[in-house]
Amino acid sequence: MTDAPVLLLLPGLLSDARLWRDQVAALAPLARPVVADLTLDDTVEAMAARALAGFDGPFALAGLSMGGYVALEVLRQAPGRVTRLALLDTTARPDTPEQTSRRRGLIALSQSGQFRGVTPRLLPQLIHPSRLDTPLAAEVMAMAERVGQAAFLRQQGVIMRRPDSRPGLAQIRVPTLVGVGADDALTPPHLAEEMAAMIPGARLRRFADAGHLPTMEVPEAVNAALAAWLVA
DSSP: OTTSOEEEEEOOTTOOGGGGHHHHHHHTTTOEEEEOOOSSOSSHHHHHHHHHTTOOSOEEEEEETHHHHHHHHHHHHOTTTEEEEEEESOOSSOOOHHHHHHHHHHHHHIIIIIGGGHHHHHHHHHSOGGGTTSHHHHHHHHHHHHHHHHHHHHHHHHHHHOOOOGGGGGGOOSOEEEEEETTOSSSOHHHHHHHHHHSTTOEEEEETTOOSOHHHHSHHHHHHHHHHHHHO
8 A cells, every 4th residue: 555654663671563463454544554663773863863764754653661762762753754652551650769779670680691681571560461381472472582781771771861751741632642552551551641641632541451462462452453553
């Protein structure tokens, strides 16, 4: 569909195109999905600039977790190009000292030669408890291995240094979907509720029986929400 709008999809920490695989397939009749590579840069500004350089013209924009942080930076860099915004399982807040401390612990673990020990520690926070011993958990682990240690270290630095994006939320003027797994332990629903309340006209969607990665956990529900958002 060469005339379909571009849909720029931004992955999260330790995530690649697999995070959005089911959305790419389901939304192809409505849009031209493009999954950005967020593994190469060490600032949120550089991540956003690289994503924007991949194509010209207007586009719909969706980001999950770290991808949501980058999406808000994309909106700051190119507000005239973004036609719609979807923020999934993310927050507009900066890191808390406690979160930064935990990240530094994972960085130290990775740098000590135990990068493969990072994802098992994160996994209970990434997916619903009912999926911890399933093929989906193995897919999440494999995705993290593909992203690798060097990109993980860069991404954690980006996340720790991200700005407070709350002051700009009231200026967003495009149709916005804020979605969150109902059982998300990393970015709990109250953070999604906060963003939705601050963005004029934003619609809030909670995904039942999902943790931090609903695009993989409950793809049909996410596909339906994004399809409705694309045509609203």
